[in-house]
Amino acid sequence: MTAAAPFRLESCACPLCGEPPPTKTRAQFGPYRVVDCRSCSMRYLTPRVQESDVARLYGSEDYWEKGGSEGGYSSYASMEPLLVRTFVRRLSLLPPRARGARLLDVGCGPGAGLNAACSLGYDAWGLDVSETAAKVASFRHPGRVRLGTLSDRLFSRSFFDVITLFDVIEHVYDPRALAVDLAWHLAPEGRVVVATPNVKSLLARVTGRRWVSYKIPEHVLYFSPRTLAEALAPGFEIEHVSSCGQYVSPDFLLSRIGDALPFGGSILRAASRLLPPGRAALYANSGSMLVMARRSPAP
Ligand SMILES: [Zn+2]
Numbered sequence: 119m120t121a122a123a124p125f126r127l128e129s130c131a132c133p134l135c136g137e138p139p140p141t142k143t144r145a146q147f148g149p150y151r152v153v154d155c156r157s158c159s160m161r162y163l164t165p166r167v168q169e170s171d172v173a174r175l176y177g178s179e180d181y182w183e184k185g186g187s188e189g190g191y192s193s194y195a196s197m198e199p200l201l202v203r204t205f206v207r208r209l210s211l212l213p214p215r216a217r218g219a220r221l222l223d224v225g226c227g228p229g230a231g232l233n234a235a236c237s238l239g240y241d242a243w244g245l246d247v248s249e250t251a252a253k254v255a256s257f258r259h260p261g262r263v264r265l266g267t268l269s270d271r272l273f274s275r276s277f278f279d280v281i282t283l284f285d286v287i288e289h290v291y292d293p294r295a296l297a298v299d300l301a302w303h304l305a306p307e308g309r310v311v312v313a314t315p316n317v318k319s320l321l322a323r324v325t326g327r328r329w330v331s332y333k334i335p336e337h338v339l340y341f342s343p344r345t346l347a348e349a350l351a352p353g354f355e356i357e358h359v360s361s362c363g364q365y366v367s368p369d370f371l372l373s374r375i376g377d378a379l380p381f382g383g384s385i386l387r388a389a390s391r392l393l394p395p396g397r398a399a400l401y402a403n404s405g406s407m408l409v410m411a412r413r414s415p416a417p
Contacts, residue, residue, distance in 0.1 A: 125175065125335070127165035133293055133339060134160040134349055145327040147334040152327075158348065161317050161340035169291055175336065176248050198230045200365040200399055205234035205284065207365075207401075208313060211358060211410055212280060215240075219279040222303065224268060225286035229255035232262065240280070245272070268299035276305045284313040285406075288337040293349040301353035304413045310354065312409045313362055318342045321405030331405060346409055354411035362408035365399040 127149060131138050137157040144161065145152040154161050167175060194201075217239045223231035226244030228251050235242035236259075244263040246252045256263040264272040281300055290296050300310050315331030316322065317340045322329045331337060341349070343359045350356065 125167040125171045128168045129165040130162070132158060132160050133162055133291065134158050134345060139164045145332065147327075147332065150334050152332065152334075152340070158345065159342065160345045160348075161342075163335065163338040166291075166338045167335045172291075173247065194228060194230075197367075198228075198233075200367065201230035202234045202237075203399065204364040205231045205282075206238065208284065208311060208362065208408055209235065209238060209282070211311065211408065212309060215279060220277060221280040221282065222273070222278045223282045223284075225283065225289075226255050226263065227251045229258045229263070231282060231284065232259050235282075243273070243278070268303060269295060271299070271302070273303060275302055276308075278303050279305055279308050281308070281310045282312075283310065287312055287314045287341070287346075287349075288331070288339050290339060293339060297350050297353050300350075301413055306413065306415065308413045309357075310350070310411050310413075312346065312411070313406055314341055314346065314409075315405055316342060316361065316407035319361060319403075319405035319407070321403065325405075329405065341407075343407060343409070346407075350411050353414055355414055356409060356411050358408070358410040360408050361403060362406050363401055363403040364406075366402050368400060 132155040221240040
């Protein structure tokens with residue numbers, strides 16, 4: 119087996135406002151710098167993996183089967199009941215809708231969000247850039263899953279009532295183009311629900327460069343409520359912003375706390391392996407925010 123070629127890197131200007139990158143670095147991870155834009159305060163990664171190499175980062179079977187930096191499919195399968203619960207909790211934010219309203223889960227992975235949305239009566243559709251993930255989701259939700267991104271415009275215009283982007287927007291290279299694509303896919307009055315790490319969260323501030331959401335090189339954008347609102351303007355009106363977390367098993371939580379500690383983390387990680395991968399679920403704040411926005415009426 120030959121080792122994969124290393125990813126090619128590109129340095130970039132602020133993806134939100136175009137300001138050249140600052141010389142000051144907030145956190146350094148190998149060749150990658152996390153910086154704060156001097157003009158709009160957007161936090162982003164530069165250099166980043168060249169866009170033409172990104173498909174290789176997510177497209178490989180290894181990403182889901184052996185682990186990528188997100189833990190892989192075996193880990194995903196054991197976490198699925200927790201992911202479904204997390205998804206249902208986040209969707210409770212939406213106003214009541216007619217049964218059969220169409221929902222698109224962008225970055226659907228193997229389909230936990232689709233299961234959750236179906237259980238709530240939505241006509242649930244999925245989209246993912248990973249062939250492996252899309253295949254699994256498609257097997258479970260035949261005819262309802264596409265391989266690609268929103269910019270591929272694989273659905274009809276204004277087809278959806280709700281679009282969910284849970285732990286997705288931090289991976290996106292062009293947030294302004296994303297906002298245009300979101301508006302294009304949504305019906306008038308349609309809503310987008312976004313969950314993403316919040317640089318203003320207490321967890322982000324306290325854990326600094328050990329913040330669990332610095333997943334390098336996959337996460338290229340790190341939003342605050344203000345920069346996220348900026349990214350979604352002018353197509354959307356923000357209706358709700360709150361902190362959010364996720365349901366996790368106690369062993370997972372212990373291991374993540376171990377990762378965030380400057381010392382003594384190895385003891386916690388070892389302890390986490392002694393716990394049975396339990397069914398018990400805890401709701402843990404991960405330093406993320408949940409944002410709901412409504413499509414603005416066309417000008
Ligand atoms: Zn900027």
